[in-house]
Amino acid sequence: MATMKTVQIYKPGDVDVLRYEDVERPEPQKNEVLVRVRAAGVNPVDYVSRAHGLILSTGTSVLPYVVGWDIAGEVVGLGEGVTQFAVGDEVYGMPRFPNEAKAYREYITSPVADLALKPQQLTHQEAAGVPLAALTAWQALFNTAHLQAGQTVFISGGAGGVGHYAIQLAKWKGAQVITTTSTRNVEFVHELGADVVIDYTRQAFVETIKDIDVVLDTIGEDVLKDSFKVVKRGGSIISLPGHKGVKVLGDQLAPQYGVAFTVIMVHPSGEQMAEMARLANAGQLKTHLDAVFPLKDVAQAHKLSAGGHVRGKIVLTLE
Numbered sequence: 001m002a003t004m005k006t007v008q009i010y011k012p013g014d015v016d017v018l019r020y021e022d023v024e025r026p027e028p029q030k031n032e033v034l035v036r037v038r039a040a041g042v043n044p045v046d047y048v049s050r051a052h053g054l055i056l057s058t059g060t061s062v063l064p065y066v067v068g069w070d071i072a073g074e075v076v077g078l079g080e081g082v083t084q085f086a087v088g089d090e091v092y093g094m095p096r097f098p099n100e101a102k103a104y105r106e107y108i109t110s111p112v113a114d115l116a117l118k119p120q121q122l123t124h125q126e127a128a129g130v131p132l133a134a135l136t137a138w139q140a141l142f143n144t145a146h147l148q149a150g151q152t153v154f155i156s157g158g159a160g161g162v163g164h165y166a167i168q169l170a171k172w173k174g175a176q177v178i179t180t181t182s183t184r185n186v187e188f189v190h191e192l193g194a195d196v197v198i199d200y201t202r203q204a205f206v207e208t209i210k211d212i213d214v215v216l217d218t219i220g221e222d223v224l225k226d227s228f229k230v231v232k233r234g235g236s237i238i239s240l241p242g243h244k245g246v247k248v249l250g251d252q253l254a255p256q257y258g259v260a261f262t263v264i265m266v267h268p269s270g271e272q273m274a275e276m277a278r279l280a281n282a283g284q285l286k287t288h289l290d291a292v293f294p295l296k297d298v299a300q301a302h303k304l305s306a307g308g309h310v311r312g313k314i315v316l317t318l319e
Protein backbone atom coordinates (compact mmCIF):
# COMPACT_ATOMS: atom_id res chain seq x y z
CA MET A 1 0.00 0.00 0.00
CA ALA A 2 1.47 3.38 -1.04
CA THR A 3 1.16 5.87 1.81
CA MET A 4 1.52 9.63 2.17
CA LYS A 5 1.56 12.33 4.83
CA THR A 6 -1.62 14.20 5.71
CA VAL A 7 -3.03 16.52 8.35
CA GLN A 8 -6.56 15.59 9.38
CA ILE A 9 -9.03 16.14 12.21
CA TYR A 10 -11.27 13.69 14.05
CA LYS A 11 -13.42 16.42 15.65
CA PRO A 12 -13.66 20.24 15.43
CA GLY A 13 -11.64 22.21 17.98
CA ASP A 14 -8.48 24.17 18.79
CA VAL A 15 -5.25 23.63 16.83
CA ASP A 16 -4.44 20.51 18.87
CA VAL A 17 -7.11 18.58 16.88
CA LEU A 18 -4.83 18.76 13.79
CA ARG A 19 -3.14 15.33 13.40
CA TYR A 20 -0.07 14.75 11.19
CA GLU A 21 -0.45 11.14 10.01
CA ASP A 22 0.16 8.55 7.28
CA VAL A 23 -2.76 7.50 5.07
CA GLU A 24 -3.24 5.58 1.82
CA ARG A 25 -2.83 7.48 -1.48
CA PRO A 26 -6.05 8.08 -3.44
CA GLU A 27 -6.75 6.96 -7.04
CA PRO A 28 -8.07 9.42 -9.64
CA GLN A 29 -11.63 8.70 -10.84
CA LYS A 30 -13.21 9.54 -14.22
CA ASN A 31 -12.33 13.11 -15.33
CA GLU A 32 -9.96 13.54 -12.38
CA VAL A 33 -6.19 13.82 -12.08
CA LEU A 34 -3.90 12.75 -9.25
CA VAL A 35 -1.76 15.69 -8.09
CA ARG A 36 1.47 15.52 -6.07
CA VAL A 37 0.89 18.59 -3.89
CA ARG A 38 4.00 20.79 -3.51
CA ALA A 39 2.34 23.63 -1.60
CA ALA A 40 -1.06 24.28 -0.02
CA GLY A 41 -2.47 27.77 0.60
CA VAL A 42 -4.03 28.68 3.96
CA ASN A 43 -7.25 30.75 4.10
CA PRO A 44 -9.43 31.93 7.01
CA VAL A 45 -12.03 29.27 6.07
CA ASP A 46 -9.41 26.65 7.01
CA TYR A 47 -9.22 27.60 10.70
CA VAL A 48 -12.96 28.35 10.81
CA SER A 49 -13.86 24.88 9.51
CA ARG A 50 -11.29 23.27 11.83
CA ALA A 51 -12.56 25.19 14.88
CA HIS A 52 -16.30 25.17 14.36
CA GLY A 53 -16.91 22.25 12.05
CA LEU A 54 -18.80 24.53 9.65
CA ILE A 55 -17.93 22.40 6.67
CA LEU A 56 -18.51 19.23 8.68
CA SER A 57 -22.01 20.45 9.44
CA THR A 58 -22.90 20.55 5.74
CA GLY A 59 -23.03 16.78 5.98
CA THR A 60 -20.93 16.39 2.83
CA SER A 61 -17.83 15.00 4.54
CA VAL A 62 -16.96 12.11 6.80
CA LEU A 63 -14.47 11.96 9.66
CA PRO A 64 -11.51 12.07 9.66
CA TYR A 65 -11.78 15.34 7.75
CA VAL A 66 -8.94 17.02 5.84
CA VAL A 67 -8.90 20.83 5.94
CA GLY A 68 -7.61 23.00 3.07
CA TRP A 69 -8.49 23.82 -0.54
CA ASP A 70 -5.67 25.68 -2.32
CA ILE A 71 -3.00 23.59 -4.01
CA ALA A 72 -0.11 23.82 -6.45
CA GLY A 73 1.69 20.70 -7.62
CA GLU A 74 2.37 18.23 -10.38
CA VAL A 75 0.05 15.84 -12.22
CA VAL A 76 1.23 12.26 -11.51
CA GLY A 77 -1.79 10.22 -12.63
CA LEU A 78 -4.79 10.46 -14.96
CA GLY A 79 -8.32 9.13 -14.47
CA GLU A 80 -10.43 7.77 -17.30
CA GLY A 81 -11.27 10.29 -20.04
CA VAL A 82 -8.72 12.96 -19.10
CA THR A 83 -7.29 14.77 -22.12
CA GLN A 84 -6.80 18.32 -20.72
CA PHE A 85 -3.67 17.49 -18.68
CA ALA A 86 -0.70 15.13 -19.01
CA VAL A 87 1.53 13.49 -16.42
CA GLY A 88 4.24 16.02 -15.49
CA ASP A 89 2.06 19.13 -15.95
CA GLU A 90 2.35 21.67 -13.14
CA VAL A 91 -1.12 22.76 -12.02
CA TYR A 92 -2.89 24.89 -9.41
CA GLY A 93 -6.47 25.29 -8.20
CA MET A 94 -9.10 25.07 -5.50
CA PRO A 95 -10.77 21.70 -6.07
CA ARG A 96 -14.36 20.99 -5.02
CA PHE A 97 -14.86 24.05 -2.75
CA PRO A 98 -16.91 24.20 -0.49
CA ASN A 99 -16.87 20.41 -0.42
CA GLU A 100 -13.79 18.65 0.92
CA ALA A 101 -10.66 19.00 -1.25
CA LYS A 102 -8.21 17.41 1.23
CA ALA A 103 -5.51 19.92 0.29
CA TYR A 104 -3.34 19.26 3.38
CA ARG A 105 -2.04 16.04 1.77
CA GLU A 106 0.92 14.95 -0.34
CA TYR A 107 -1.40 13.55 -3.04
CA ILE A 108 -4.97 14.61 -3.88
CA THR A 109 -7.42 13.94 -6.68
CA SER A 110 -9.09 16.85 -8.44
CA PRO A 111 -11.74 17.23 -11.14
CA VAL A 112 -9.92 18.58 -14.23
CA ALA A 113 -12.41 21.49 -14.49
CA ASP A 114 -11.16 22.87 -11.16
CA LEU A 115 -7.48 23.16 -12.23
CA ALA A 116 -5.34 25.18 -14.63
CA LEU A 117 -1.68 25.05 -15.61
CA LYS A 118 0.41 26.74 -12.90
CA PRO A 119 1.85 30.10 -14.00
CA GLN A 120 5.53 29.46 -14.80
CA GLN A 121 6.49 32.83 -13.33
CA LEU A 122 5.27 31.78 -9.86
CA THR A 123 6.87 29.20 -7.58
CA HIS A 124 4.65 26.41 -6.24
CA GLN A 125 4.41 28.33 -2.96
CA GLU A 126 3.39 31.57 -4.67
CA ALA A 127 0.91 29.74 -6.93
CA ALA A 128 -0.67 27.92 -3.95
CA GLY A 129 -1.61 31.30 -2.48
CA VAL A 130 -3.64 32.31 -5.51
CA PRO A 131 -6.74 30.11 -6.01
CA LEU A 132 -9.30 30.78 -3.25
CA ALA A 133 -8.34 34.39 -2.52
CA ALA A 134 -7.80 35.54 -6.12
CA LEU A 135 -10.86 33.68 -7.46
CA THR A 136 -12.89 35.46 -4.77
CA ALA A 137 -11.53 38.83 -5.88
CA TRP A 138 -12.10 37.98 -9.56
CA GLN A 139 -15.67 36.74 -9.11
CA ALA A 140 -16.60 39.68 -6.83
CA LEU A 141 -15.10 42.43 -9.01
CA PHE A 142 -15.77 41.07 -12.49
CA ASN A 143 -18.67 38.56 -12.32
CA THR A 144 -20.79 40.29 -9.65
CA ALA A 145 -19.88 44.01 -9.73
CA HIS A 146 -18.88 44.09 -13.45
CA LEU A 147 -16.11 46.57 -12.59
CA GLN A 148 -15.18 48.78 -15.58
CA ALA A 149 -12.09 50.81 -16.49
CA GLY A 150 -12.34 54.31 -15.04
CA GLN A 151 -14.63 53.31 -12.15
CA THR A 152 -13.62 53.77 -8.52
CA VAL A 153 -13.41 50.71 -6.27
CA PHE A 154 -12.99 50.76 -2.50
CA ILE A 155 -11.35 47.57 -1.16
CA SER A 156 -11.42 47.29 2.64
CA GLY A 157 -8.55 45.19 4.04
CA GLY A 158 -6.22 45.64 1.05
CA ALA A 159 -3.24 43.93 2.71
CA GLY A 160 -4.96 40.56 3.25
CA GLY A 161 -5.11 37.53 0.99
CA VAL A 162 -8.17 38.61 -0.99
CA GLY A 163 -7.38 42.32 -0.73
CA HIS A 164 -3.86 42.13 -2.14
CA TYR A 165 -5.04 40.22 -5.23
CA ALA A 166 -8.13 42.46 -5.58
CA ILE A 167 -5.95 45.58 -5.76
CA GLN A 168 -3.84 44.07 -8.57
CA LEU A 169 -6.88 42.79 -10.52
CA ALA A 170 -8.74 46.11 -10.23
CA LYS A 171 -5.66 48.03 -11.43
CA TRP A 172 -5.27 45.60 -14.35
CA LYS A 173 -8.89 46.38 -15.27
CA GLY A 174 -8.11 50.12 -15.26
CA ALA A 175 -10.05 51.10 -12.12
CA GLN A 176 -9.09 53.71 -9.54
CA VAL A 177 -8.32 51.82 -6.29
CA ILE A 178 -8.86 53.07 -2.74
CA THR A 179 -8.03 50.78 0.17
CA THR A 180 -7.60 50.60 3.95
CA THR A 181 -4.78 49.08 6.02
CA SER A 182 -3.00 49.57 9.31
CA THR A 183 0.11 51.76 9.34
CA ARG A 184 2.64 48.99 8.70
CA ASN A 185 0.93 47.99 5.42
CA VAL A 186 0.46 51.42 3.83
CA GLU A 187 3.61 51.19 1.70
CA PHE A 188 2.89 47.55 0.81
CA VAL A 189 -0.50 48.29 -0.78
CA HIS A 190 0.83 51.38 -2.58
CA GLU A 191 3.45 49.12 -4.18
CA LEU A 192 0.66 46.75 -5.31
CA GLY A 193 -0.91 49.68 -7.18
CA ALA A 194 -3.44 51.25 -4.78
CA ASP A 195 -4.00 54.90 -5.74
CA VAL A 196 -5.32 56.07 -2.36
CA VAL A 197 -4.51 54.36 0.95
CA ILE A 198 -6.32 55.19 4.18
CA ASP A 199 -4.58 54.13 7.40
CA TYR A 200 -7.61 52.94 9.40
CA THR A 201 -5.74 53.39 12.71
CA ARG A 202 -5.54 57.16 12.06
CA GLN A 203 -8.47 58.08 9.87
CA ALA A 204 -12.03 56.84 9.27
CA PHE A 205 -12.58 56.12 5.55
CA VAL A 206 -16.17 57.29 5.91
CA GLU A 207 -14.89 60.85 6.51
CA THR A 208 -12.53 60.79 3.53
CA ILE A 209 -14.18 59.17 0.50
CA LYS A 210 -17.54 59.32 -1.31
CA ASP A 211 -19.27 58.47 -4.62
CA ILE A 212 -17.60 55.06 -4.89
CA ASP A 213 -18.85 52.81 -7.75
CA VAL A 214 -17.95 49.44 -6.24
CA VAL A 215 -17.06 48.35 -2.69
CA LEU A 216 -15.35 45.02 -2.01
CA ASP A 217 -15.83 44.53 1.73
CA THR A 218 -13.45 41.92 3.20
CA ILE A 219 -14.04 42.99 6.83
CA GLY A 220 -17.82 43.21 7.58
CA GLU A 221 -19.66 44.73 10.58
CA ASP A 222 -18.90 48.47 11.09
CA VAL A 223 -16.80 48.57 7.91
CA LEU A 224 -19.79 47.23 5.96
CA LYS A 225 -22.16 49.70 7.66
CA ASP A 226 -19.91 52.65 6.76
CA SER A 227 -19.45 51.33 3.21
CA PHE A 228 -23.09 52.23 2.48
CA LYS A 229 -22.28 55.87 3.30
CA VAL A 230 -19.48 56.11 0.73
CA VAL A 231 -20.95 54.22 -2.23
CA LYS A 232 -22.94 56.18 -4.84
CA ARG A 233 -26.63 55.47 -5.54
CA GLY A 234 -26.78 52.75 -8.17
CA GLY A 235 -23.37 51.44 -7.07
CA SER A 236 -22.67 48.01 -5.63
CA ILE A 237 -21.27 46.45 -2.46
CA ILE A 238 -19.95 42.91 -2.37
CA SER A 239 -19.28 41.49 1.08
CA LEU A 240 -17.23 38.40 1.87
CA PRO A 241 -17.42 37.52 5.59
CA GLY A 242 -19.72 34.52 5.81
CA HIS A 243 -21.58 35.14 9.08
CA LYS A 244 -25.33 35.69 8.91
CA GLY A 245 -25.21 39.18 10.47
CA VAL A 246 -23.43 40.55 7.40
CA LYS A 247 -26.20 39.47 5.04
CA VAL A 248 -29.00 40.66 7.33
CA LEU A 249 -27.34 44.10 7.78
CA GLY A 250 -26.59 44.53 4.08
CA ASP A 251 -30.07 43.45 2.96
CA GLN A 252 -31.60 45.99 5.39
CA LEU A 253 -29.44 48.92 4.27
CA ALA A 254 -29.33 48.29 0.50
CA PRO A 255 -32.84 49.61 -0.37
CA GLN A 256 -32.35 52.74 1.83
CA TYR A 257 -29.18 53.67 -0.04
CA GLY A 258 -30.27 52.48 -3.50
CA VAL A 259 -27.30 50.11 -3.74
CA ALA A 260 -26.97 46.53 -5.03
CA PHE A 261 -25.74 44.37 -2.13
CA THR A 262 -24.42 40.82 -2.51
CA VAL A 263 -22.66 38.32 -0.24
CA ILE A 264 -20.79 35.99 -2.56
CA MET A 265 -19.51 32.45 -2.10
CA VAL A 266 -16.44 31.68 -4.22
CA HIS A 267 -16.61 28.67 -6.56
CA PRO A 268 -13.86 26.72 -8.39
CA SER A 269 -13.10 27.71 -11.99
CA GLY A 270 -10.24 26.27 -14.03
CA GLU A 271 -11.03 28.84 -16.75
CA GLN A 272 -10.59 31.81 -14.42
CA MET A 273 -7.45 30.20 -12.96
CA ALA A 274 -6.07 30.01 -16.53
CA GLU A 275 -6.81 33.72 -17.10
CA MET A 276 -5.05 34.58 -13.86
CA ALA A 277 -2.08 32.42 -14.86
CA ARG A 278 -1.73 34.57 -17.99
CA LEU A 279 -1.72 37.69 -15.80
CA ALA A 280 0.83 36.17 -13.42
CA ASN A 281 3.10 35.19 -16.32
CA ALA A 282 2.88 38.79 -17.58
CA GLY A 283 3.95 40.04 -14.13
CA GLN A 284 0.51 41.57 -13.43
CA LEU A 285 -0.52 39.26 -10.57
CA LYS A 286 1.91 38.51 -7.77
CA THR A 287 1.65 36.69 -4.46
CA HIS A 288 3.15 38.21 -1.36
CA LEU A 289 4.15 35.35 0.99
CA ASP A 290 3.83 36.41 4.61
CA ALA A 291 4.92 33.04 6.02
CA VAL A 292 5.71 29.51 4.81
CA PHE A 293 5.45 26.50 7.16
CA PRO A 294 6.15 22.80 6.62
CA LEU A 295 2.89 20.78 6.63
CA LYS A 296 3.63 19.31 10.06
CA ASP A 297 3.69 22.85 11.54
CA VAL A 298 0.17 23.64 10.30
CA ALA A 299 -0.91 24.62 13.84
CA GLN A 300 1.37 27.68 13.67
CA ALA A 301 -0.12 28.60 10.30
CA HIS A 302 -3.66 28.44 11.70
CA LYS A 303 -2.71 30.57 14.73
CA LEU A 304 -1.18 33.21 12.48
CA SER A 305 -4.21 33.21 10.15
CA ALA A 306 -6.67 33.50 13.06
CA GLY A 307 -4.77 36.57 14.33
CA GLY A 308 -6.38 38.54 11.47
CA HIS A 309 -3.31 40.48 10.35
CA VAL A 310 -1.73 38.35 7.63
CA ARG A 311 0.02 40.37 4.90
CA GLY A 312 -0.70 38.54 1.62
CA LYS A 313 -0.70 34.77 2.08
CA ILE A 314 0.36 31.93 4.38
CA VAL A 315 1.39 28.74 2.58
CA LEU A 316 2.25 25.19 3.70
CA THR A 317 5.08 23.45 1.90
CA LEU A 318 5.06 19.71 1.07
CA GLU A 319 8.32 19.46 -0.92
Ligand SMILES: NC(=O)c1ccc[n+]([C@@H]2O[C@H](COP(=O)([O-])OP(=O)(O)OC[C@H]3O[C@@H](n4cnc5c(N)ncnc54)[C@H](OP(=O)(O)O)[C@@H]3O)[C@@H](O)[C@H]2O)c1
Residues within 6 Å of the ligand: 043, 044, 045, 132, 133, 136, 156, 157, 158, 159, 160, 161, 162, 163, 180, 181, 182, 183, 184, 185, 200, 218, 219, 223, 239, 240, 241, 242, 263, 264, 265, 266, 305, 308, 309, 310, 311, 312
Ligand atom coordinates in the same frame (compact mmCIF):
# COMPACT_ATOMS: atom_id res chain seq x y z
N1 LIG B 1 -17.40 34.49 0.78
C1 LIG B 1 -16.32 33.93 0.24
O1 LIG B 1 -16.40 33.17 -0.72
C2 LIG B 1 -14.98 34.27 0.84
C3 LIG B 1 -13.80 33.99 0.13
C4 LIG B 1 -12.59 34.37 0.67
C5 LIG B 1 -12.54 35.02 1.90
N2 LIG B 1 -13.71 35.24 2.57
C6 LIG B 1 -13.69 35.97 3.86
O2 LIG B 1 -13.21 37.27 3.59
C7 LIG B 1 -12.45 37.74 4.69
C8 LIG B 1 -11.05 38.15 4.22
O3 LIG B 1 -10.35 37.00 3.74
P1 LIG B 1 -8.77 37.06 3.53
O4 LIG B 1 -8.33 35.75 3.03
O5 LIG B 1 -8.41 38.28 2.77
O6 LIG B 1 -8.31 37.25 5.07
P2 LIG B 1 -6.86 37.61 5.65
O7 LIG B 1 -5.81 37.35 4.64
O8 LIG B 1 -6.75 36.94 6.97
O9 LIG B 1 -6.97 39.21 5.89
C9 LIG B 1 -6.17 39.78 6.84
C10 LIG B 1 -6.07 41.27 6.55
O10 LIG B 1 -7.17 41.98 7.11
C11 LIG B 1 -6.70 43.29 7.40
N3 LIG B 1 -7.55 43.94 8.39
C12 LIG B 1 -7.92 43.50 9.61
N4 LIG B 1 -8.76 44.39 10.20
C13 LIG B 1 -8.91 45.43 9.32
C14 LIG B 1 -9.67 46.64 9.33
N5 LIG B 1 -10.45 46.99 10.37
N6 LIG B 1 -9.62 47.43 8.24
C15 LIG B 1 -8.86 47.11 7.17
N7 LIG B 1 -8.10 45.98 7.12
C16 LIG B 1 -8.14 45.15 8.18
C17 LIG B 1 -5.31 43.07 7.93
O11 LIG B 1 -4.51 44.23 7.63
P3 LIG B 1 -3.76 44.99 8.83
O12 LIG B 1 -2.80 43.99 9.42
O13 LIG B 1 -3.12 46.13 8.14
O14 LIG B 1 -4.85 45.34 9.82
C18 LIG B 1 -4.81 41.84 7.15
O15 LIG B 1 -3.93 42.19 6.10
C19 LIG B 1 -12.46 36.61 5.72
O16 LIG B 1 -13.54 36.84 6.60
C20 LIG B 1 -12.75 35.38 4.88
O17 LIG B 1 -13.34 34.33 5.61
C21 LIG B 1 -14.92 34.89 2.08
